[in-house]
Amino acid sequence: MSTHHVTVTVNGQAHEADIEARLLLVHFLRETLNMTGTHIGCDTTSCGACTVMLNGKAVKSCTVFAVQADGSDVTTVEGLAQNGNLHPIQEGFMEKHGLQCGFCTPGMMMSSVALLAQNPNPTEDEIRWGISGNLCRCTGYVNIVKAIQYASEKMQAQE
Amino acid sequence: MSEQVQVHGLGHSMKRKEDPRFIRGKGHYIDDLKLPGMLYLDIVRSPYAHAKIKKINTEQALAIPGVLAVVTGDTLNQYGLAFMPTLMSDQQMVLPLDTVKYQAQEVAGVIATERYIAADGVEAVEVEYEPLPVVVDPFKALEPGATKVRDDKESNLIWHWEDGNKEATDHAFTEAAHTVEQNIYIPRIHVSSIETCGIVADWDAVNGHLTLHMTTQAPHAIRTVVALITGHLGLSEEKIRVISPDIGGGFGGKVPAYPGYIIAAAASVVTGHPVKWIEDRSENLAADSFGRDYHIKAEMAANEAGRITAVRMNVVADHGYTDAAANPSKFPAGLFNICTGSYDFQNAHVAVDGVYTNKPPGGIAYRCSFRVTEAVHAIERMTDIMSHELGADPAEFRMNNFIKPEQFPYKSALGWEYDSGDYHKALRLAMDMIGYEDLRKEQAEKRARGELMGIGISSFTEIVGAGPSKQFDILGLKMFDSCEVRIHPTGKALARFGTKSQGQGHETTYAQILAEELGIPAEHIQIEEGDTDTAPYGLGTYASRSTPTAGAAAAMAARKIRSKATKLAAHLLEAAEEDIVWEDYKFHVKGSPDKAVTMQEAAFAAYTNHPQGMEAGLEAVNYYDPPNLTYPFGSYICVVDIDRGTGEVKIRRFVAVDDCGVRINPMIVEGQIHGGLTMGFAPALMEEITYDENGNMHGNTFMDYLLPTAVETPKWELGETVTPSPHHPIGAKGVGESATVGAPPAIANAVVDALWHLGIRNIDIPITSAKVWEALNSVGAALEY
Numbered sequence: 001m002s003t004h005h006v007t008v009t010v011n012g013q014a015h016e017a018d019i020e021a022r023l024l025l026v027h028f029l030r031e032t033l034n035m036t037g038t039h040i041g042c043d044t045t046s047c048g049a050c051t052v053m054l055n056g057k058a059v060k061s062c063t064v065f066a067v068q069a070d071g072s073d074v075t076t077v078e079g080l081a082q083n084g085n086l087h088p089i090q091e092g093f094m095e096k097h098g099l100q101c102g103f104c105t106p107g108m109m110m111s112s113v114a115l116l117a118q119n120p121n122p123t124e125d126e127i128r129w130g131i132s133g134n135l136c137r138c139t140g141y142v143n144i145v146k147a148i149q150y151a152s153e154k155m156q157a158q159e
Numbered sequence: 160m161s162e163q164v165q166v167h168g169l170g171h172s173m174k175r176k177e178d179p180r181f182i183r184g185k186g187h188y189i190d191d192l193k194l195p196g197m198l199y200l201d202i203v204r205s206p207y208a209h210a211k212i213k214k215i216n217t218e219q220a221l222a223i224p225g226v227l228a229v230v231t232g233d234t235l236n237q238y239g240l241a242f243m244p245t246l247m248s249d250q251q252m253v254l255p256l257d258t259v260k261y262q263a264q265e266v267a268g269v270i271a272t273e274r275y276i277a278a279d280g281v282e283a284v285e286v287e288y289e290p291l292p293v294v295v296d297p298f299k300a301l302e303p304g305a306t307k308v309r310d311d312k313e314s315n316l317i318w319h320w321e322d323g324n325k326e327a328t329d330h331a332f333t334e335a336a337h338t339v340e341q342n343i344y345i346p347r348i349h350v351s352s353i354e355t356c357g358i359v360a361d362w363d364a365v366n367g368h369l370t371l372h373m374t375t376q377a378p379h380a381i382r383t384v385v386a387l388i389t390g391h392l393g394l395s396e397e398k399i400r401v402i403s404p405d406i407g408g409g410f411g412g413k414v415p416a417y418p419g420y421i422i423a424a425a426a427s428v429v430t431g432h433p434v435k436w437i438e439d440r441s442e443n444l445a446a447d448s449f450g451r452d453y454h455i456k457a458e459m460a461a462n463e464a465g466r467i468t469a470v471r472m473n474v475v476a477d478h479g480y481t482d483a484a485a486n487p488s489k490f491p492a493g494l495f496n497i498c499t500g501s502y503d504f505q506n507a508h509v510a511v512d513g514v515y516t517n518k519p520p521g522g523i524a525y526r527c528s529f530r531v532t533e534a535v536h537a538i539e540r541m542t543d544i545m546s547h548e549l550g551a552d553p554a555e556f557r558m559n560n561f562i563k564p565e566q567f568p569y570k571s572a573l574g575w576e577y578d579s580g581d582y583h584k585a586l587r588l589a590m591d592m593i594g595y596e597d598l599r600k601e602q603a604e605k606r607a608r609g610e611l612m613g614i615g616i617s618s619f620t621e622i623v624g625a626g627p628s629k630q631f632d633i634l635g636l637k638m639f640d641s642c643e644v645r646i647h648p649t650g651k652a653l654a655r656f657g658t659k660s661q662g663q664g665h666e667t668t669y670a671q672i673l674a675e676e677l678g679i680p681a682e683h684i685q686i687e688e689g690d691t692d693t694a695p696y697g698l699g700t701y702a703s704r705s706t707p708t709a710g711a712a713a714a715m716a717a718r719k720i721r722s723k724a725t726k727l728a729a730h731l732l733e734a735a736e737e738d739i740v741w742e743d744y745k746f747h748v749k750g751s752p753d754k755a756v757t758m759q760e761a762a763f764a765a766y767t768n769h770p771q772g773m774e775a776g777l778e779a780v781n782y783y784d785p786p787n788l789t790y791p792f793g794s795y796i797c798v799v800d801i802d803r804g805t806g807e808v809k810i811r812r813f814v815a816v817d818d819c820g821v822r823i824n825p826m827i828v829e830g831q832i833h834g835g836l837t838m839g840f841a842p843a844l845m846e847e848i849t850y851d852e853n854g855n856m857h858g859n860t861f862m863d864y865l866l867p868t869a870v871e872t873p874k875w876e877l878g879e880t881v882t883p884s885p886h887h888p889i890g891a892k893g894v895g896e897s898a899t900v901g902a903p904p905a906i907a908n909a910v911v912d913a914l915w916h917l918g919i920r921n922i923d924i925p926i927t928s929a930k931v932w933e934a935l936n937s938v939g940a941a942l943e944y
Binding site: 034077093102 | 174175177178179180181182183184185186188190191193274275350351352353354355405406407408409410439440441661662663664826827829830831833834835836837838860861862866868869870872874875
């Protein structure tokens with residue numbers, strides 16, 4: 001197995017490592033960098049628990065090799081809060097009870113942030129389509145939708 | 160009122176105390192744990208549903224740098240660990256000695272320095288199999304001469320269980336003016352919590368301690384089981400510590416002990432290193448305990464007046480290779496005898512046969528209290544079939560047959576004592592919310608135009624909160640649960656419980672119960688669960704039992720604290736104890752509310768100024784043995800539109816009225832109902848695990864086993880009534896599973912309601928477009944485009 005030297009910027013901080021070609025980005029984040037906020041829920045790119053932002057786009061990090069992220073900017077759930085202030089999506093999930101077991105939550109929030117970046121004022125149906133790559137077994141999505149609406153309103157008010 | 164807001168007692172939708180860590184990605188789930196020197200376990204699994212193992216060649220695997228060991232059945236057998244007991248006192252292989260009995264069964268464990276290397280090792284282990292005949296269908300398994308699944312048993316019949324008066328019931332059927340009969344299959348499904356199962360087993364050879372960090376809903380019970388399995392090796396219970404960290408969803412799937420846990424523990428002992436095992440999703444779907452798989456022949460009898468007179472059910476329960484359910488030991492078919500439902504009649508008889516097949520083991524609950532979903536589905540489908548058969552409106556038929564509010568406590572035909580209920584009120588509210596009468600008019604108009612629209616009702620009664628020690632135990636362990644409260648000198652509190660949250664929000668709701676009883680703000684009450692070294696013994700969280708048992712224990716422990724605090728308040732107020740009253744979360748002398756002592760002041764006195772002769776400190780423990788189960792109920796109404804060209808079922812509206820007694824945190828209750836409804840919707844329309852005749856599972860990924868996304872999930876509308884439980888200290892009944900139990904028959908009834916006039920009486924769940932189209936086509940009602 002070939003090894004590769006990569007530099008990946010995660011939440012604004014550059015990390016260098018020598019890694020195997022087959023190492024998945026999600027394992028690079030969790031195992032190499034010990035950033036365990038990004039979760040793994042399936043083997044097939046179906047559940048979205050591992051969603052992170054790669055150069056501003058939401059990707060499922062279980063289906064990206066870490067070497068593909070060489071030279072890239074990655075944002076994970078750990079990078080959502082800035083200077084100790086929660087991101088509006090984090091506030092929304094807490095205020096609207098958008099989480100129960102919390103396992104899908106980081107990926108769900110990252111998909112939500114990506115959705116709101118593209119569509120700052122989505123309708124309910126657009127929100128539901130926007131998070132349809134992320135599975136949640138606890139909430140029935142009702143309060144996740146409300147959490148995203150909360151974040152949408154707050155982010156627009158901030159602009 | 161302002162005081163109450165500060166305390167955040169019962170009825171407050173306070174924000175969850177667990178959320179700050181979860182929204183920051185700072186939860187502590189099993190796969191987040193990394194210990195120094197930790198090794199990784201990955202598992203070789205059988206491609207066959209039944210086969211002889213002729214040879215396991217580990218040479219190539221062991222040649223991979225970083226692969227340290229391959230554990231087989233022979234390895235475990237040296238320690239007497241090749242088999243383990245299930246929670247139903249059946250037996251399960253940890254690793255096989257010579258045969259495998261289901262596809263995806265564990266065959267060997269590879270231990271390596273890294274996760275990927277362990278996976279490489281799994282690929283390199285060569286196993287030579289000789290396939291054997293397979294029995295997949297439980298009815299065929301019961302035929303004479305059928306392939307025997309278990310070498311240690313006489314036949315494939317695990318047990319036969321009956322309840323009720325057969326003679327009286329048979330007689331009622333003979334006498335009945337109307338009888339209906341229907342075969343109903345409730346398919347095998349999988350809970351699929353988004354986090355799979357896992358463990359970090361950590362053997363401390365110096366002190367002889369084994370710590371198991373693992374995804375378990377029942378840490379204490381697991382520790383006792385491990386102690387029973389390993390007792391002969393000198394590993395006794397005080398040297399075993401089970402720690403259940405944050406759990407990414409459980410729903411019943413994290414109650415059993417799985418072979419992977421035991422292999423990891425054995426590997427840690429053998430290697431002297433911590434060993435981590437985290438399941439892949441495909442392993443989780445293919446091998447972990449499933450739910451349901453009930454083949455029900457249901458019958459109902461009614462008199463001329465349209466009153467139900469009897470119910471008869473005969474069930475074949477497919478348990479796969481072993482009975483790995485997690486039922487109370489006296490109830491092999493769980494609480495299936497709640498199948499008399501919400502209706503007042505005298506005669507019922509049920510018989511259930513548990514059967515072995517060459518499929519993965521199980522029979523666990525899928526978010527329900529021990530077979531309650533199966534029971535509710537059967538009675539609610541039969542109620543609809545009978546009402547349609549009689550030409551009666553299904554709502555009116557239910558109203559005429561409901562147990563009346565004044566009949567509670569009500570003794571059911573199968574012996575349960577329903578604690579409280581007002582079924583008419585809940586159904587009436589659901590009908591008003593959805594506009595029932597108008598919908599029926601719309602349906603008639605649409606039907607005249609050839610359009611298919613259906614309205615389905617489910618008026619369910621659950622039975623949860625197991626349970627009273629006279630009837631309920633698992634492996635002999637009585638099903639009480641516990642709370643231990645310690646009040647610190649500054650009036651803050653720490654409380655520990657025998658249960659284990661998997662997303663239910665116990666850190667918040669238990670704190671609210673204690674806040675209400677103690678006047679200490681919920682924010683200042685720290686809740687801990689899941690560590691057997693610190694938490695009081697309890698049977699864990701499943702079957703909607705946390706609030707009925709541990710929630711009750713919280714209130715009772717708090718009342719013990721308050722009783723001692725009353726003495727302290729009397730001391731501080733220089734008054735007689737009997738003159739002290741507790742009001743607005745404070746103590747005062749009767750008639751003098753101005754001069755009050757808070758719980759904080761009483762707590763401080765307990766450490767700084769307690770009366771002579773009184774023990775210092777302020778703490779209490781309660782092991783709560785519930786006097787009865789609780790009986791949450793509700794009425795759900797679902798409206799569907801069906802496409803005659805494709806068979807697609809669209810849920811237009813779904814109203815859910817739930818009555819779970821007193822609500823501790825309404826926000827959390829509603830969240831539980833939303834989630835429960837979605838896990839009811841899922842098996843009604845989407846989820847099913849099937850096998851071919853060779854026992855091959857049809858798809859073991861989320862690309863085949865379809866969980867609902869936000870797009871398919873209906874927009875739930877909730878309503879509530881509140882009928883407190885008369886025997887629970889705070890009147891609560893539990894709510895985690897009501898909606899999963901109540902939703903499927905509402906959906907199935909809506910579909911059949913749309914099709915009944917075409918001569919279609921039943922479509923088994925999951926009601927896929929293909930099944931609906933087939934049904935329509937079979938009666939010449941499918942449209943061709």
